[in-house]
Amino acid sequence: MRVLGQMGFLAYALVLGNPVEDVLLFLLVILFGSMGLSFTMTMVSAIASKARNSHTLMAILSFPIVLPVLLVIIKISKNALNGVERSASLDDFIVLAAINALVGAASYLLFPYLWRS
Amino acid sequence: MRKSWWKVLTVIILVYVVVGGLLLDVPRLHILNETIRALYFHVPMWFGMIILLFASVIFSLRYLRTGIKDFDTRAAEFANVGVLFGIFGILTGMLWAQFAWGQWWSGDPQQNGAAIGLLIYLAYFVLRGSLEDDGQKARISAVYNIFAFAALVPLLFILPRMTDSLHPGSGGNPGFNAYDLDSRLRMIFYPAVIGWTLLGVWITSIRIRIRRLSLNQDV
Numbered sequence: 215m216r217v218l219g220q221m222g223f224l225a226y227a228l229v230l231g232n233p234v235e236d237v238l239l240f241l242l243v244i245l246f247g248s249m250g251l252s253f254t255m256t257m258v259s260a261i262a263s264k265a266r267n268s269h270t271l272m273a274i275l276s277f278p279i280v281l282p283v284l285l286v287i288i289k290i291s292k293n294a295l296n297g298v299e300r301s302a303s304l305d306d307f308i309v310l311a312a313i314n315a316l317v318g319a320a321s322y323l324l325f326p327y328l329w330r331s
Numbered sequence: 332m333r334k335s336w337w338k339v340l341t342v343i344i345l346v347y348v349v350v351g352g353l354l355l356d357v358p359r360l361h362i363l364n365e366t367i368r369a370l371y372f373h374v375p376m377w378f379g380m381i382i383l384l385f386a387s388v389i390f391s392l393r394y395l396r397t398g399i400k401d402f403d404t405r406a407a408e409f410a411n412v413g414v415l416f417g418i419f420g421i422l423t424g425m426l427w428a429q430f431a432w433g434q435w436w437s438g439d440p441q442q443n444g445a446a447i448g449l450l451i452y453l454a455y456f457v458l459r460g461s462l463e464d465d466g467q468k469a470r471i472s473a474v475y476n477i478f479a480f481a482a483l484v485p486l487l488f489i490l491p492r493m494t495d496s497l498h499p500g501s502g503g504n505p506g507f508n509a510y511d512l513d514s515r516l517r518m519i520f521y522p523a524v525i526g527w528t529l530l531g532v533w534i535t536s537i538r539i540r541i542r543r544l545s546l547n548q549d550v
Contacts, residue, residue: 254482261458261475264467264471265462265471274454274458275457275475277450277454278448279451279482281447282485312485313482313485316481316485317482320481324474324478327395327470327473328470328471
């Protein structure tokens, strides 16, 4: 997913011109953001696949859980787009990393329970 | 009688909180004025919700470790009552906001965060309702419950503090720091938290008993 994100960014940058002023930060956000998203989405889709009628269920379950990650990502990437000083987004970045650690640890611990049947 | 002393305690505390909270003198704070009394009703709701949901997570964990069905029942009921508290928390918060901010809902980060938090747990009930096999339902919803709590913590405790909010306690409004200094508020606030939480536990224990009875009837 990270690679996909980077590729998407590159493609857009090629076609539309690069509006991002702080490229390094933006790439980092893509890295961490997609990590967080993939942790939660993997977990939620595993839950949804265990429950048979899974299509609507996945949307319902995942939306509120990924929202915190999304909010932080949007904020940092806006900062990166506008080239705001790095120190302004440092706090948000720490929060993003913390959420990632929390969600990653939780899904790592819980996945075996979910999958054995 | 020996076992129900805490129920008597709950009633006494809550009577004290309601009467004292409405009648006793409160300090005049900038902006808040008399609406500071919401501290006795609105804030304990959130404390109670978090405590009940935490209890729910603990029972979910114990269910996953042991596989005893009763733990799942308890986890579900604690989540139920926790969400009830959350709904009351949002309603009392809206009532307060109507007076302090002039609007029932102004899209404040705290309000939105609380609403999303409730959505997480409503999704938990949807998940519970959509699974048919009992053992699977218990296991999967326990997993989701723990996961959801992990996602809830940053949502309620970290994000609102990072953004500018009109909610007391952030953005230069008088908040907990001011309360902590005032013993008149503390005298009612701490019992209020304990009392409302105990009430939540009481409701939960009754619901658990009902659930157990109906489970036994099915067999």
